[in-house]
Amino acid sequence: MIQLKHLFKWYNVGGTRSFVLKDVSLDIVEGDFISIMGPSGSGKSTLLNIIGMLDEPDEGEYIFMDENVLEMKAKKRTQLYQSHIGYVFQAYHLLDELTVYENIETPLIYKDISGKERKAIVADMLDRFGIVGKKDLFPAQLSGGQQQIVGIARALAGSPKLLLADEPTGNLNSKQGEEIMELFKQLNDDGVTIIQVTHSEKNAEYGKRIVNMLDGQLK
Numbered sequence: 504m505i506q507l508k509h510l511f512k513w514y515n516v517g518g519t520r521s522f523v524l525k526d527v528s529l530d531i532v533e534g535d536f537i538s539i540m541g542p543s544g545s546g547k548s549t550l551l552n553i554i555g556m557l558d559e560p561d562e563g564e565y566i567f568m569d570e571n572v573l574e575m576k577a578k579k580r581t582q583l584y585q586s587h588i589g590y591v592f593q594a595y596h597l598l599d600e601l602t603v604y605e606n607i608e609t610p611l612i613y614k615d616i617s618g619k620e621r622k623a624i625v626a627d628m629l630d631r632f633g634i635v636g637k638k639d640l641f642p643a644q645l646s647g648g649q650q651q652i653v654g655i656a657r658a659l660a661g662s663p664k665l666l667l668a669d670e671p672t673g674n675l676n677s678k679q680g681e682e683i684m685e686l687f688k689q690l691n692d693d694g695v696t697i698i699q700v701t702h703s704e705k706n707a708e709y710g711k712r713i714v715n716m717l718d719g720q721l722k
């Protein structure tokens with residue numbers, strides 16, 4: 504499904520290159536469930552952002568479903584992202600001016616799903632995540648954990664083939680966190696490919712394989 508070949512990413516700091524990714528290569532097959540672990544600053548979020556087509560490496564190749572991501576036009580890349588990828592952001596990235604309902608609905612609008620179908624999907628998500636009573640609230644009116652749940656519901660609303668999740672349970676209590684991990688396991692059993700970044704050994708164990716990052720390299 505995904506091939507990352509010799510990715511390098513750097514920032515110029517004080518005239519010298521500071522490497523965030525140093526020759527990262529990774530093959531991800533459909534149905535994989537990968538947990539990326541590693542110390543803070545080791546490059547995990549950067550790698551996930553590149554896989555999620557939200558950032559680009561300075562060098563290397565990225566093949567997604569047989570297409571060369573770094574050579575395609577921005578519009579095509581956006582289409583690929585919207586059709587296939589769900590992203591749970593570390594910092595939620597909900598749209599502040601939209602309600603919970605509207606936030607979850609947004610990716611469905613981009614996917615050209617009819618109004619009637621959108622209504623049914625969002626209702627199902629609100630119900631599944633126990634947030635029906637929050638549907639008309641704005642993100643600023645929610646706790647961090649509730650915003651994280653809405654971010655997960657939004658990522659899953661469009662039934663993505665690939666789910667990318669950056670510390671998806673970082674702000675949840677342990678019971679909620681376990682429920683989300685069980686949900687991810689179920690999704691993966693149903694065929695969704697998952698890549699999660701986590702600091703939790705317990706959550707990492709839900710993956711089929713764990714890859715460790717250290718100083719911008721996979722170990």
Ligand SMILES: Nc1ncnc2c1ncn2[C@@H]1O[C@H](COP(=O)(O)OP(=O)(O)OP(=O)(O)O)[C@@H](O)[C@H]1O
Binds near residue numbers: 514523541542545550
């Ligand atoms: N614009 C920038 N300029 C310089 N360095 C940057 C910039 N953006 C990110 N970095 C550096 O890239 C490195 C990797 O960051 P990244 O967020 O990928 O790490 P991470 O492993 O996800 O960390 P965490 O677990 O804390 O989220 C960090 O050392 C960070 O300082």
